[in-house]
Each structure stands twice: as C-alpha cells, then as structure tokens.
Amino acid sequence: MTDAPLLSVRQLVKRFGEGEAAATVLYGIDLDLARGELAALLGPSGSGKSTLLTILGTLLQPTRGEHWMLGVDLATASEAEKTRFRAENIGFVFQFHHLLPDLTALENVMMPAAAQAGRETPAMRDRAGELLEAVGLAARRDYRPAAMSGGQRQRVAVARALMNRPALVLADEPTGNLDRESADQVMDLIGAINAQTGTCFLISTHDERISARCRRRIELLDGRLVMAGPMGGSEGGTLI
C-alpha cells in the first residue's frame, strides 16, 4: 500500500441554483480516503450525504474545490474522461437497487463491463457468475429482480458494483430499504469483500448498527464535516 490517499477532496463546495435562489449544500469539504477503507458517512437527512457521494462518484460537478483520485485531477477532467474513469474505478450501490427488470441477476451483474465494452464476453459471464457466488446467490443467477427478495436484490447490486474491480464503492443508504436481517446480511457481505479485496467502501447510512461495523465515521452536518477521523485503510488482498 502506498501512503498516498486513494481519494482527496479539498475545499469542496457545492451550490445549487443561481442568484437569490442559490443554496449552498457543501461548504468547503476536506476529506481523504485510503485504499481498503471501510467508512460510514453519517448525518441527518438533508446534511449533504448524497450530494457528496454523487460528487465523489464524478456524477455531479462541484462548484469549487479540488478532487483527486488515483492521481487523476477529476475537478478539471472532461465529461468523457470522467465517464471512463468512473466505469473503471468506481462502483455504486443505491438505496433502491436499480437493477434492470428485464435482465437476469447474472446479466445485471455483467452490465457495467458489457456496457463499457459494448458487448458481452464469456469472461464477463464467468466473472459475474463468480461474483454471484461470492454474494451467496449462485443459485439465483437466472432469476429476474422481481423474483428475488429485497435483500437478494441488494446483494446482486453489490455484486454489480464490483464487476469492474473498482478501487472505491460508494453506497448511498444501501440498507435503508431493507429489514434488519437483510441489512445485516448486506453489511456482512460488504465487510467480507472489504477485508478480502481491499476495495474502499464509503457508506452513507442513518443506521447506527451499520456504522458501528465500519472502521471510520465521517459525519456531515448542514454541509460541513463535523467529524472525519483518521484514514484507516487496510492492505486487503487482490481485488476479486
């Protein structure tokens, strides 16, 4: 592991709207994430968690500030560069699984790679199959989302987020829509993947049971970081 952070933002500001209607949502965020980190992003509703995750995921342009990841200056990168960077290095898990209803579990998991390459390959199918096995859903590979439980869908979504071997997975309230037992299963899975692969996870949540299982707490209040703790990366293994 190198000492350089996986990701750094400095004086990150996000303002929506113009003139009198302008609203500042993030006020000068400074944050570093290490490789292999398992971090919870906490804060009340409206504190800016989703906005921050969306910016870190290069899906939203900050109004101001620096944004570096893996040595790439994402604040000044073009949309095309960001799209490619995102596909190669960042996975997403949302509160609602966002699986495509007409695709099977296997096809959904394969999507990030197939979309990027513009075609499916046998190697992609193999990898998607292995990922479904890793999330305990090998037997559901040919099921469509409607035939799976909420917890199973979210485990498929975790597998999909890992398809392209991202260094960073951003999860926005991934268990917010799940019962307690399913939430625990998804969190067990994230913890195991983090430990085995060294994938960095940043997980926004309201659930103290989830944040208690993360090694670092990062807290937002009204668009400001009120706690970020030290970086706590781990070596991990090879990215599965």
Ligand code: ADP
């Ligand atoms: P959280 O995820 O912590 O609930 P959000 O990042 O979703 O917080 O929202 C933070 C604040 O930014 C809220 O006040 C919200 O209304 C505002 N906001 C989010 N997205 C937009 C947008 N596209 N336009 C204007 N305001 C927005």
Ligand code: MG
């Ligand atoms: Mg949110």
